[in-house]
Amino acid sequence: MIEFVSNDPKLTELIKGRMDTSGLLVHRIVDFSYGATGENLEADTCYTVNRIASDRDLYPDLLYDFPWKEAMSAEETVGEGAGTPVIVEPGIVQRFRSYASLYSYDRIHIFRHTSEQVSKEVLSVCESIISFLAQVPDERPVSSSPDEAWIERLSDDMMLTVTLRNRLKQILLYAGLTQREEAERRIKELYHKGSLPCGNKIEGRRMLDAIEQELL
């Protein structure tokens, strides 16, 4: 999902109405505002923020080949080097920090447009931003861990303590990565032979050791 926020509620609603971003799997935040002012900024231009001046500067991770120019952002005039675009925006630090508490830095996208009103150009830029991000592949590492409910049932049948449950879970996760079908088959065999469920905790502990030996 792309959460689109802007400094104009009407713009936000318009974009949300035009583009369905709810089905996208990677959660991102797009913070778009128009009417940006500052230093060394061009008229009617969209900028993506690459740095936010603070007591400890803040940096979104700009991994994507955006076609828009870059600028830093600051809460007040900073007098940066000649030509460096700076967007002056009180409150940007807190805003960014709040995003960073929810999203990783590569999923925080801050755009500022210097146009003073919502024009066709501004709408077009917003749509381009959403379209671009919608194409970014979902490359989050995916866990293929065994079914939690199954592990819970097995742990109950083995009468394991919390620590040993975690150990069993790790063993099954590892076994699943190296020999998934065999791990499941062997556990089923234990039930079939009557070795599971266990009669008491001591038996359960022995069974855990046996499973570990068997699967590792």
Added chain:
Amino acid sequence: MQSNRNCYKKHFSRIYVEKAAFDYPIAKEILSGFPDAIVVEIRHYKDLFNRPGQDASMQRHSRSLILAVERPPFLYPGARVCQDFGNDAFYYTSTVKNCLFSCDYCYMQGMYQTAYPVIFVNFDDYLSEIDRMSVSKKLYICLSYDTDLIAMDGLTGYLGRWIDALSLRPCVTAEVRTKGAPQFLRPLPNVIYAYTSSPERVAALYEKGTPAVSARLESAGRAILDGARVRLCFDPMIYIRDWKKAYDDMLTQVSEYLSFEKLEDVSVGGFRMPKEFIRHLRKQHPDSAVVQYPFENSDGICHYPKALEEEMIGYLSDALAERMPKEKIFVIKQEEGEEVWNKGNAQS
């Protein structure tokens, strides 16, 4: 909607530079190699490097570079989990942090929040520290500790700088460890080039972006013929099914490229990593068996069960002892919560 894998910026199309670093010739040289890069001035590299909540796995699609000025100290005592090869004054130094390879089990991925490498451009400060300390100690320094110096050499040029510096400092011994396969390494009597070798199956599964083991061994063999001191590191040993056969095949492969007797020495080590690093690695690589192994934990260090570790280390050490003198085999393993390293500890 179709996804677009070409959406990422090229690697190092963005370079973050500490304000103080701009004045250093090394920084200017590096920047000149990336004329189209967006250069962003930063105050301190840790503002970027240490940000919590970074997604290093995503950053690997489009790495940025960081140029910084390191502050003292420039040398650190070697970690207890690392092999000192019998040297008392064992230190390491980090002129670069992070690596371009992406091994699933690398401690750097557990230790660092980011995939962005940092290059410290005040190289001469490191040399000054080494000169100061080497007055009273015979230093043994690992240069490739928090990085793979040879893998990073295309960006930094630091291998050549270090070798030139060491040629003028014969009392300092240095190790350069790598998973790379360089074409040529300049031999020096006080420099040991250490190649990390694994079974091909381990490398294929878990050592992403690295040259094939055969290429590394070919490079090692060439270095030996050129007169370089070469070490092979079988560290960490990685458990896989049929590990014995895998390591047997690896030793056979080594023999195809070099003579064991011509090696400086070898090191053998079991897998060991701080618990916090393992937690971080598991999050980054949920589907990688090597970090999802149910390790045991001794005093905060995760490792294979003692019996397995001893079996693995013993097996490889014995196999090596059939090929080279025992006193050239350095072993490190966990023993009752303490790292123990022995020279020539092969069981027979």
